[in-house]
Amino acid sequence: MRRxxxxxxxxxxxxAIISLIALHAMTPNALAAHFDTSRQAVxxxxxxxxxxxxxxxxxxxxxIYYQLEVSKMKEIDKWLEQFRKIWEQRFNELDSVLLTLKNxxxxx
Amino acid sequence: MRRxxxxxxxxxxxxAIISLIALHAMTPNALAAHFDTSRQAVxxxxxxxxxxxxxxxxxxxxxIYYQLEVSKMKEIDKWLEQFRKIWEQRFNELDSVLLTLKNxxxxx
DNA sequence: TATATTTGCAACTGATTGGTTTCATAAATA
DNA sequence: TATTTATGAAACCAATCAGTTGCAAATATA
Numbered sequence: 001m002r003r004x005x006x007x008x009x010x011x012x013x014x015x016a017i018i019s020l021i022a023l024h025a026m027t028p029n030a031l032a033a034h035f036d037t038s039r040q041a042v043x044x045x046x047x048x049x050x051x052x053x054x055x056x057x058x059x060x061x062x063x064i065y066y067q068l069e070v071s072k073m074k075e076i077d078k079w080l081e082q083f084r085k086i087w088e089q090r091f092n093e094l095d096s097v098l099l100t101l102k103n104x105x106x107x108x
Numbered sequence: 109m110r111r112x113x114x115x116x117x118x119x120x121x122x123x124a125i126i127s128l129i130a131l132h133a134m135t136p137n138a139l140a141a142h143f144d145t146s147r148q149a150v151x152x153x154x155x156x157x158x159x160x161x162x163x164x165x166x167x168x169x170x171x172i173y174y175q176l177e178v179s180k181m182k183e184i185d186k187w188l189e190q191f192r193k194i195w196e197q198r199f200n201e202l203d204s205v206l207l208t209l210k211n212x213x214x215x216x
Numbered sequence: 217t218a219t220a221t222t223t224g225c226a227a228c229t230g231a232t233t234g235g236t237t238t239c240a241t242a243a244a245t246a
Numbered sequence: 247t248a249t250t251t252a253t254g255a256a257a258c259c260a261a262t263c264a265g266t267t268g269c270a271a272a273t274a275t276a
Binding site: 061062 | 221222223224225
């Protein structure tokens with residue numbers, strides 16, 4: 001059973017859940033109201049999200065509120081870092097090409 | 109067949125491929141040398157990456173070079189944007205709490 | 217106390233996944 | 247020309263996935 005942040009966000013329903021609970025905690029029932037699938041299906045998604053620590057639950061009577069562990073999202077951000085460097089570099093290269101062209105223009 | 113960037117990066121082998129070709133284009137054979145799996149398995153991953161336009165192929169004789177479409181990675185970055193706002197906000201809230209404490213300290 | 221509500225868990229199901237082996241095609245090379 | 251090399255595609259397989267239905271447990275309410 002692979003269970004990491006990347007696998008967690010691969011499912012569109014789970015991405016929607018993540019977005020919904022990002023601002024304030026929600027119960028499984030309240031969440032399920034936003035989807036076409038059953039309450040149990042949403043519960044299963046929540047279990048997966050909990051297992052990879054993207055979500056934290058806090059109990060209040062018989063209700064369970066699920067809240068996003070925003071800091072865990074940084075793991076994705078961290079992985080993206082390597083590419084961010086590349087796309088900035090590519091942009092700078094394009095920049096210097098334009099600069100070279102401009103200089104040549106001035107010389108002639 | 110769901111085929112989007114998020115599903116593409118959910119597989120660890122595919123993430124490794126993406127990282128490898130990020131800097132310079134590589135052939136399937138050269139890529140396969142980095143993994144325990146067969147050349148065909150890598151080829152299948154490359155097809156998935158191509159289908160969701162994360163990768164571009166350019167032909168050179170009988171060899172096919174695969175290159176990362178870095179700009180496509182920005183789609184993930186874009187989705188992360190909403191959470192980046194939240195974790196910055198949380199940080200600022202913490203900041204103002206600390207500031208309030210400090211002010212109270214000065215008053216007394 | 218009896219009933220309704222909120223929830224997680226287990227069993228099942230069809231679809232998808234990541235891998236394999238086998239084959240066909242096209243380009244390079246002996 | 248015959249052979250080797252680089253590649254994609256098809257057929258198959260076991261494991262996993264996302265969904266379902268049905269059930270048990272615990273809390274709230276009548």
